[in-house]
Amino acid sequence: MKKPDAIILGAGIVGAACALQLTNAGLRVLVIDRGAIASGTTGSGEGNILVSDKEPGAELTLAMRSRDAWFELSDDIGGGFELEAKGGLVVARTSEDIQELRALASRQKIAGVEAEEADGEGLRQLEPYLSEEISFGVHYSGDAQCQPMLATAQILRVVRERGGSVLPETNVTGISMKDGAVTGVVTSSGAYSSEIVVNAGGTWAGEIAALAGSFMPIAPRKGFILVTAPLPQLIRHKVYDADYVANVASDDVSIQSSAVVEGTRSGTILIGASRERVGFASNFDVSVLRLLAAQAIALFPVLKNVPLMRAYYGFRPYAPDHLPVIGEDPVVRGLWHAAGHEGAGIGLAPATAELVRAQITGSKSFMDAELFSPARFYFDGQPRMDLIS
Amino acid sequence: MITIIGGGPAGIAAALAAARGGERVRIIEGTPRLGGQYWRHLPEEDEERWVGQEKLHDDFQEGYQLRLEVLRHPNIEILFNTHVWHAEIANDQITLNIVRDSNSSQLSTEALILATGAYDRSLPFPGWDIPGVMTAGAAQSLLKGSYVHAGRRVVVAGTGPFLMPVASGLLNDGVAVVGLFEANRISRWIPFTYVVLANFSKVLLARKYMRDFSVHKVKFKRGHAVVRANAGPDGVLRSVTVAKVDRKFKVKMATEREILCDALAISWGFTPDMSIAHNLGIEQHLDVNDGSVVVVVDECQQTSVNQVFAAGEVTGIGGSELAMTEGEIAGMTSARTLGAAWSVEEEEHFKGLVKKRAAQRRFARALSQVYGVQANWMEWLTPETLICRCEEVSIADIQNAVHNLGATNIRSTKLFTRVGMGLCQGRTCSRSVIEILSKESGVNAEVEDHLSAAKRQIVHPISLGMIANSSSVEDSHHNH
Numbered sequence: 060m061k062k063p064d065a066i067i068l069g070a071g072i073v074g075a076a077c078a079l080q081l082t083n084a085g086l087r088v089l090v091i092d093r094g095a096i097a098s099g100t101t102g103s104g105e106g107n108i109l110v111s112d113k114e115p116g117a118e119l120t121l122a123m124r125s126r127d128a129w130f131e132l133s134d135d136i137g138g139g140f141e142l143e144a145k146g147g148l149v150v151a152r153t154s155e156d157i158q159e160l161r162a163l164a165s166r167q168k169i170a171g172v173e174a175e176e177a178d179g180e181g182l183r184q185l186e187p188y189l190s191e192e193i194s195f196g197v198h199y200s201g202d203a204q205c206q207p208m209l210a211t212a213q214i215l216r217v218v219r220e221r222g223g224s225v226l227p228e229t230n231v232t233g234i235s236m237k238d239g240a241v242t243g244v245v246t247s248s249g250a251y252s253s254e255i256v257v258n259a260g261g262t263w264a265g266e267i268a269a270l271a272g273s274f275m276p277i278a279p280r281k282g283f284i285l286v287t288a289p290l291p292q293l294i295r296h297k298v299y300d301a302d303y304v305a306n307v308a309s310d311d312v313s314i315q316s317s318a319v320v321e322g323t324r325s326g327t328i329l330i331g332a333s334r335e336r337v338g339f340a341s342n343f344d345v346s347v348l349r350l351l352a353a354q355a356i357a358l359f360p361v362l363k364n365v366p367l368m369r370a371y372y373g374f375r376p377y378a379p380d381h382l383p384v385i386g387e388d389p390v391v392r393g394l395w396h397a398a399g400h401e402g403a404g405i406g407l408a409p410a411t412a413e414l415v416r417a418q419i420t421g422s423k424s425f426m427d428a429e430l431f432s433p434a435r436f437y438f439d440g441q442p443r444m445d446l447i448s
Numbered sequence: 449m450i451t452i453i454g455g456g457p458a459g460i461a462a463a464l465a466a467a468r469g470g471e472r473v474r475i476i477e478g479t480p481r482l483g484g485q486y487w488r489h490l491p492e493e494d495e496e497r498w499v500g501q502e503k504l505h506d507d508f509q510e511g512y513q514l515r516l517e518v519l520r521h522p523n524i525e526i527l528f529n530t531h532v533w534h535a536e537i538a539n540d541q542i543t544l545n546i547v548r549d550s551n552s553s554q555l556s557t558e559a560l561i562l563a564t565g566a567y568d569r570s571l572p573f574p575g576w577d578i579p580g581v582m583t584a585g586a587a588q589s590l591l592k593g594s595y596v597h598a599g600r601r602v603v604v605a606g607t608g609p610f611l612m613p614v615a616s617g618l619l620n621d622g623v624a625v626v627g628l629f630e631a632n633r634i635s636r637w638i639p640f641t642y643v644v645l646a647n648f649s650k651v652l653l654a655r656k657y658m659r660d661f662s663v664h665k666v667k668f669k670r671g672h673a674v675v676r677a678n679a680g681p682d683g684v685l686r687s688v689t690v691a692k693v694d695r696k697f698k699v700k701m702a703t704e705r706e707i708l709c710d711a712l713a714i715s716w717g718f719t720p721d722m723s724i725a726h727n728l729g730i731e732q733h734l735d736v737n738d739g740s741v742v743v744v745v746d747e748c749q750q751t752s753v754n755q756v757f758a759a760g761e762v763t764g765i766g767g768s769e770l771a772m773t774e775g776e777i778a779g780m781t782s783a784r785t786l787g788a789a790w791s792v793e794e795e796e797h798f799k800g801l802v803k804k805r806a807a808q809r810r811f812a813r814a815l816s817q818v819y820g821v822q823a824n825w826m827e828w829l830t831p832e833t834l835i836c837r838c839e840e841v842s843i844a845d846i847q848n849a850v851h852n853l854g855a856t857n858i859r860s861t862k863l864f865t866r867v868g869m870g871l872c873q874g875r876t877c878s879r880s881v882i883e884i885l886s887k888e889s890g891v892n893a894e895v896e897d898h899l900s901a902a903k904r905q906i907v908h909p910i911s912l913g914m915i916a917n918s919s920s921v922e923d924s925h926h927n928h
């Protein structure tokens with residue numbers, strides 16, 4: 060194999076998107092993953108591409124660009140991953156929640172998000188099966204959906220066609236360095252050299268940073284998804300309760316859940332997603348299922364008689380401040396991070412890759428990514444150990 | 449309290465043995481009757497309609513007696529129509545999530561015996577999704593369980609000794625069996641002659657079936673397989689195409705012929721149901737004889753998890769007699785771990801059971817090796833042949849996933865194609881998918897692939913409403 064210009068660690072959605080951007084910038088890339096393509100968190104995520112669940116700020120700017128970038132990416136590679144501009148519907152019940160949702164929507168509108176209030180008849184027109192008890196919602200036409208595993212595989216197929224390589228089932232066990240700069244990686248099947256290494260290791264990105272002697276406090280946040288038997292279309296948008304937004308940003312350790320309900324092209328309905336900080340606990344907790352099922356039925360009473368077909372869980376990669384980590388390592392030159400996207404890595408992948416490309420090639424990007432920099436985990440040149448929970 | 453999941457031959461034998469040891473026993477059985485796949489009869493409450501059942505069953509009397517013994521035993525409680533939909537274990541505490549009469553609740557138990565049996569193994573082939581094509585097990589349960597005939601002109605095909613009782617049952621009930629095809633050859637028995645001699649009762653049983661076939665002028669053809677099913681203008685089965693196949697199941701040139709029929713009962717052996725074993729994190733391995741995933745048990749039928757035992761087809765396909773021996777051992781030893789003392793006679797009896805089990809396992813092993821599914825069945829497929837019927841995934845889709853999308857194992861193939869993700873959760877197709885993947889990628893599947901394909905968190909479909917309203921073990925303690 061000819062020496063790659065850049066090595067990308069991780070064949071999840073973020074690694075794949077970075078590989079495509081760098082390939083399109085003319086670099087020869089090598090993508091390495093210890094498992095199969097999309098075998099990490101991407102393989103257990105839902106495919107929501109959301110602008111609705113973010114407060115105005117750096118992450119929303121990233122999300123808005125990413126949403127459009129998904130459609131451009133699809134044109135670039137010829138689709139094939141069920142990308143759909145289906146729109147989201149956020150609903151609220153109590154007058155307090157309604158007020159908060161209204162306020163959030165108007166702040167988002169100022170930031171450029173399309174958000175339209177709906178009540179009564181309007182709500183029913185958007186979602187005929189929505190619970191009678193719900194009287195207010197906001198329709199976000201910008202929210203979209205894709206099939207993330209297929210997206211990852213299709214992107215990597217195009218990367219290979221354009222000269223890149225993908226090496227699955229290969230464990231990265233070391234990062235080689237000289238004078239504080241990356242020179243390559245050591246793997247279970249030999250060493251590969253390159254002056255550019257992109258860490259797209261998702262929930263395990265902290266371990267990869269540690270291989271280079273750097274510090275990045277990424278931890279797992281477990282989430283369950285329920286999948287129903289296939290049905291004729293009952294639910295048209297991605298629908299969730301407004302308290303989901305509060306949940307996402309919460310620091311509470313115990314379980315939080317607020318059902319997010321949506322139909323897929325195969326007819327199944329996905330109900331996600333709980334959020335628990337229990338490390339990489341592999342137990343299958345029936346009480347979480349109970350909570351999610353009850354919340355989904357509260358949104359759509361018809362779901363009561365729908366059979367649950369399967370359920371699975373994954374581990375979202377999260378940083379203490381719940382922001383993604385994008386940028387060059389503060390202590391190791393040539394090591395670039397693109398990780399820690401928590402419950403939004405699918406949605407945020409293409410814009411993340413654009414930032415990575417701009418930073419590596421030294422070109423201008425669509426936003427100032429200072430807030431995402433891994434330098435935030437250091438103070439005075441020292442790792443901030445206080446950030447480890 | 450010992451809980452047994454499954455009221456088939458293994459579960460029945462386990463219940464009686466454990467109750468004999470003085471334990472309280474609870475059987476959880478998904479259907480409305482005892483007997484499992486072997487003693488299939490009408491539901492318990494329909495006993496008046498049972499006339500004529502004997503002629504459909506080989507050991508009907510034995511089954512009937514055992515059934516009465518279990519039903520009447522004061523220490524055995526049976527929950528019929530009750531499914532375990534998920535099992536959990538935490539801090540050595542076993543919790544079973546069950547669903548019954550549209551209600552979900554939890555049960556805890558001191559010891560558990562898994563006797564959940566097996567289901568038919570299917571192989572995909574062109575036309576296998578045409579109405580009228582069914583598994584031999586389905587044809588038989590229609591007959592035994594509801595007196596319904598699969599068709600008027602039935603072809604029975606596939607491999608294994610199970611073809612014989614199915615064909616004979618149909619013939620004895622007046623159905624025309626217009627073809628009986630065993631894909632493997634009788635010469636495969638040669639290395640196992642000693643096993644055959646040691647199990648002469650089986651030979652006699654086979655001879656009885658052969659007599660049935662000759663009385664009804666049915667030719668039992670070995671080295672033949674149904675390689676295609678053909679639909680008529682109405683979309684239902686009109687005929688099957690049969691061909692001579694070689695030892696590897698490759699079709700021999702110019703041997704194809706068409707047989708008109710309205711039903712095809714086809715069997716390619718059985719697949720043990722590993723769902724609950726997987727829920728509980730019980731060690732499983734690949735059965736070298738037939739390539740299925742089975743529970744690992746020790747001499748006492750104890751699994752890798754404390755207080756959990758397994759018996760019957762879940763430990764390896766071996767037939768009802770082996771299932772009963774294993775069940776009895778599991779029943780005895782589970783009662784002993786809960787404190788029952790064994791008398792000298794019981795110690796002796798146990799030793800006898802262990803010997804009997806060894807002989808029965810030898811015979812089972814011979815059967816699986818003689819009646820294996822040989823690799824070239826994949827050549828019968830055309831690019832459009834569906835592999836996963838639930839999600840309509842064809843062999844061409846799987847090839848695309850491997851060759852263009854970079855799928856390297858069963859999980860990535862699933863994620864890229866949805867194969868095995870539908871209603872049956874891969875029960876029907878995942879073994880075939882693994883074989884296809886190995887062939888396409890040129891890399892043999894790893895044990896991990898087999899295990900991951902057998903994994904199903906939700907063992908039995910349950911509605912969201914039932915889950916939302918389900919009561920937990922704690923709730924039921926509060927109620928009492």
Ligand SMILES: Cc1cc2nc3c(=O)[nH]c(=O)nc-3n(C[C@H](O)[C@H](O)[C@H](O)COP(=O)(O)OP(=O)(O)OC[C@H]3O[C@@H](n4cnc5c(N)ncnc54)[C@H](O)[C@@H]3O)c2cc1C
Nearest residue numbers: 069071073093099100101104107231261373403404405406
């Ligand atoms: C239940 C659930 C629902 C979700 N729903 C959504 C949603 O609707 N929308 C959304 O945008 N996001 C969602 N997410 C989050 C999303 O799935 C993640 O943010 C995203 O998949 C992260 O992608 P990634 O490429 O960074 O990580 P991964 O997909 O985890 O990729 C990292 C890869 O790195 C590899 N790796 C790690 N260490 C090594 C090593 N040492 N050597 C070699 N390879 C290594 C791993 O094998 C892995 O494949 C959800 C997550 C969960 C759990």
Ligand SMILES: Cc1cc2nc3c(=O)[nH]c(=O)nc-3n(C[C@H](O)[C@H](O)[C@H](O)COP(=O)(O)OP(=O)(O)OC[C@H]3O[C@@H](n4cnc5c(N)ncnc54)[C@H](O)[C@@H]3O)c2cc1C
Nearest residue numbers: 454456457458478484485486532564565585760761767768
């Ligand atoms: C379709 C079929 C037909 C067969 N016909 C014959 C034949 O004619 N002659 C012959 O010699 N052998 C036959 N066999 C083989 C024979 O039936 C088995 O060897 C024998 O029944 C094995 O006994 P077992 O107790 O291990 O399992 P089974 O008999 O399969 O019993 C398992 C029981 O567990 C119950 N169960 C499973 N999962 C759950 C759950 N989650 N919750 C509650 N209950 C559950 C099932 O309803 C079933 O009653 C057949 C097998 C199959 C699959």
